[in-house]
Amino acid sequence: MSRDEIQDIYPLSPMQEGMLFHSLYAPDAHAYFEQSSWRLDGTMDLPALEQAWHHVVERHTALRSAFIWEGVDHPLQIVYRNVTLHIETRDWRHLSESEQEQALDAFLAEDRAQGFDLAFPPLMRLAILRLRDDALQLVWSHHHLLLDGWSVPLVMRDVMTCYEAYCHGQTPYLSPARPYREYIAWLQSQDRTAAEAFWRERLRGFTAHTPLTVDRHSAIETDEYGIVQHRLSADATAALQEMARRYHVTLNTILQGAWALLLSRYSGQQDIVFGATVSGRPAEIPDVESIVGLFINTLPVRVSVDPEAR
DSSP states (O other): OOGGGEEEEEEOOHHHHHHHHHHHHSTTTOTTEEEEEEEEESOOOHHHHHHHHHHHHHHOGGGGEEEEOTTSSSOEEEEESOOOOEEEEEEOTTSOHHHHHHHHHHHHHHHHHHOOOTTSSOSEEEEEEEEETTEEEEEEEEETTTOOTTHHHHHHHHHHHHHHHHHTTOOOOOOOOOOTHHHHHHHHTSOHHHHHHHHHHHTTTOOSOOOOTTOOOOTTTOOOOOOOOOOOOHHHHHHHHHHHHHHTOOHHHHHHHHHHHHHHHHHOOSEEEEEEEEOOOOTTSTTGGGOOSOOOEEEEEEEEOOTTOO
16 A cells, blocks of 8 residues: 555554454454345436445545554554445346345355455445346445444435435535544543443452353354244233333343343353443544444443342
């Protein structure tokens, strides 16, 4: 890289450092490879769609970032002035519907296996798969280091705004985007000594992780996983909602309580600690809800479970 190619250089957030470590430690696991796939019905202006995506990449610094870790004291993220978003197009209109489904499954697996080279931006790519004259499949892949789930609809909103403008031959109008650097600067201004003291006090007396003896397989040893879906009945859902209202808590709080009980039953322990993901967007940063980047954090939740309590 040359100096002229670089717009900015700054450290990683703690969450980014953790993701980078695990991505390098287990490069074949693809734990932080994010892949979204949408079917879009209707006649699309493909040049306008591609132009919209290019504009959004130019707009948000997080989408033009790469990461370096060798030859530096601490990992750094490099924001490039210009990057070229790779957009692949495939025409599957000659395939039957079942053949298209098979082709899509194969493409998604191939895309995941390709992964990303974290030192070379952009750490995202797009695929436009033509299904019919009036239907296409859009596949957007990116590394989790760039952004969180909150940021995804922000990116898509900008893409759709730009797409609509380009379809009408207009220049998109978007309010200036605040850079992700503002969050990194906020993090660096925090009192880490006070934060450490806070968490040491909250976790005092807890010395070992909570064992889950129902399955001896370690998640670190394999990237295999499964998805189980269970739909609650209307009566059970209504009862949970009524419980949440009665105790003035959210359904998520009830779910975390159930998880704490489950861990206590399986581990045989009463002092339970597990991680909970939070949005991590500090109100002190102006318009923080509109910034594209990785803000999420995982915080320890400690629950004292009384085995005699109902």
